[in-house]
Amino acid sequence: GQQVMQIPQYQHVQEGEDFTTYCNSSTTLSNIQWYKQRPGGHPVFLIQLVKSGEVKKQKRLTFQFGEAKKNSSLHITATQTTDVGTYFCAGGPLEGGYQKVTFGTGTKLQVIP
C-alpha cells in the first residue's frame, strides 16, 4: 500500500533558526495537504497543494509540491515558540473522483527560546 514518510522525525531548533520538513510518498499524489498538531491538541489543516511544482506561502511558512508529485516540503523561516508541534503531510491518489488519504509519519518540532 501507499506509504508516506517524513524526515526528520524530530527537530530541535533555536528560536530564530529556520526549519524544513520533507514528505516523500511511494506513489504519485493527486495533492498534498499539511496539518499541524500542537502539543496536547488535534491536527489542524494548514494548506493544500494540487499542481506539480506548486509553491504556496503563509507568512513565515513556505510549502512546495514536487514536480513529480511524490514529495513535498514545509519550510519555516525564523522559527518562533508558537511553531512548536508536529507537522503532518497527507495525500493520496484520486481514483474515480475519490481520494484515500494517507498521513505521513510526522515531524515533531521543538523550538528552544
Next chain:
Amino acid sequence: DSGVTQTPKHLITATGQRVTLRCSPRSGDLSVYWYQQSLDQGLQFLIQYYNGEERAKGNILERFSAQQFPDLHSELNLSSLELGDSALYFCASSPQGGRGRETQYFGPGTRLLVL
C-alpha cells in the same frame, strides 16, 4: 473549534474490558474517519464511514469495530482491551468522504488509558 465533538475526553479502564468512543461530525459532513495515535507516534488510520456505510478500512484490529448511525454520529467500539491499546483516538469528518480533495476536520480526541 473544528465543530467535531468527541466523548469522552478521557477514559481509564482495565485490560479485558470494552469501551465505546463517540464522535459527532461537523454539521453537514457525511463522512467520519477514526485514527489511533500512540504516544509520540503518527496517525494510524483505522476506518472510514460515509453516510452510514463503511468506505475504507485501515489497520483496524478485529477486536475493534465501528459504525455510523442515521444521524451521522459514529461510535468506535474497542473490546478485550490490552495495554497496548492505550492511545489517543481521533475522529475526523469531511463533507463528501474524500470526493475531490477534501480537508479533514479533527475532533479533540479521546485519551484511552488501559491499566
